[in-house]
Amino acid sequence: MEIELVTFGKISELIPNQKIEVEASNTDELQTNLEQLFPNLASMKYKLALNKDIVQSTQELRNNDIIAIMPPFSGG
Amino acid sequence: MEIELVTFGKISELIPNQKIEVEASNTDELQTNLEQLFPNLASMKYKLALNKDIVQSTQELRNNDIIAIMPPFSGG
Amino acid sequence: MSDKKIKNIFVNGPIAPEFIAKSISNHSSKTGIGGHSIFMGQVRKDEIDGKTVSAIDYTAFEELALDKMQDIREAIFNKYPLSCMHVHHSLGTIYAGEICLFVFTSSKHRKPAIDACDEIVERIKSALPIWGKEIFADDTHRWKENQ
């Protein structure tokens, strides 16, 4: 299925926003896929958000879901 | 000897600034004198200052000393 | 998510002292307030490996940040007896010496305003998806990390 990747901060310099085809039924599987697609990611600290909710434990994926990849926050 | 009384806050409404003759060699004796002269004072919470230093323990008095009578602070 | 209207906290560019003054004077009609607490974050001209920070460029995942801020707002109002709470965070390029964060709390007595302001700042730094890119004088950059 297709998902939309949105990236922020330092990670936006490595992975541009894009739509990708993935074989993943949940966010845990997606994370493994992403780290294969983008090997840099494996060594970085990041969180995922699914359709604007931060992923705390694995969530099911649907076609056209939006996945944000977020490095550690540094606001304030 | 003569001392100068300076009063503040609520106490300034009861005891105006004035010079008084006292028989007192230190601030403890003075306090007793003051509470006889101004009976209202005995039932009030207050601190004395001698020449702009707050009296923590008894201090010797000299002629023309300035004694401030201060009710509890309420700044801020 | 609550049904309450989501407040925007983001402003483009630095937060001007005049904006802060206006915000303070807006509270003069709220005569139940006895204490106001304010925190302001200012961009530092840090020196890092011999290079000088000239500005921070802030970006955010705005929708998620505003949702998270709404959660913080509700938690803080439940925890402290506040009269008011205002939060503003800059986006875009903020030069050293300029203000990038403004948190303003008010309450009847001083303690809740002070404690709430402190807690809001901590929560903003840890929970809001905002990123600061430190721009050096030579136009290179480094992504900031909160400790």
Add this chain to the structure above:
Amino acid sequence: MSDKKIKNIFVNGPIAPEFIAKSISNHSSKTGIGGHSIFMGQVRKDEIDGKTVSAIDYTAFEELALDKMQDIREAIFNKYPLSCMHVHHSLGTIYAGEICLFVFTSSKHRKPAIDACDEIVERIKSALPIWGKEIFADDTHRWKENQ
């Protein structure tokens, strides 16, 4: 007593938001500052035994207060790594809704500014010989007492 120049903290009348804005913008050239903390006291329109406070009239034993404030200033600078500290307290009649106390601290990181500001406010309330007379709408009054 120290040999340092004693700073005045007293202003006649309320502290204007524009004064606060000016004070904030004076710090934009101090680019080592990362966090500012401000506390402001505002006069409340309290209701006491059916009467409404319309203003507080502040008086002080000014010389003693400035000496004590100097002690506080030195203790705070010894305890916290501050860049700046500013304190202003009103004298005279301050109407409900107006600002009577302004404490402003700045430091490289946020924590010292926040903690110092909090401690300064506590110390001002307990140690400075200042008295507030609450003036009611009917022109009677009551002397305020800090809890």
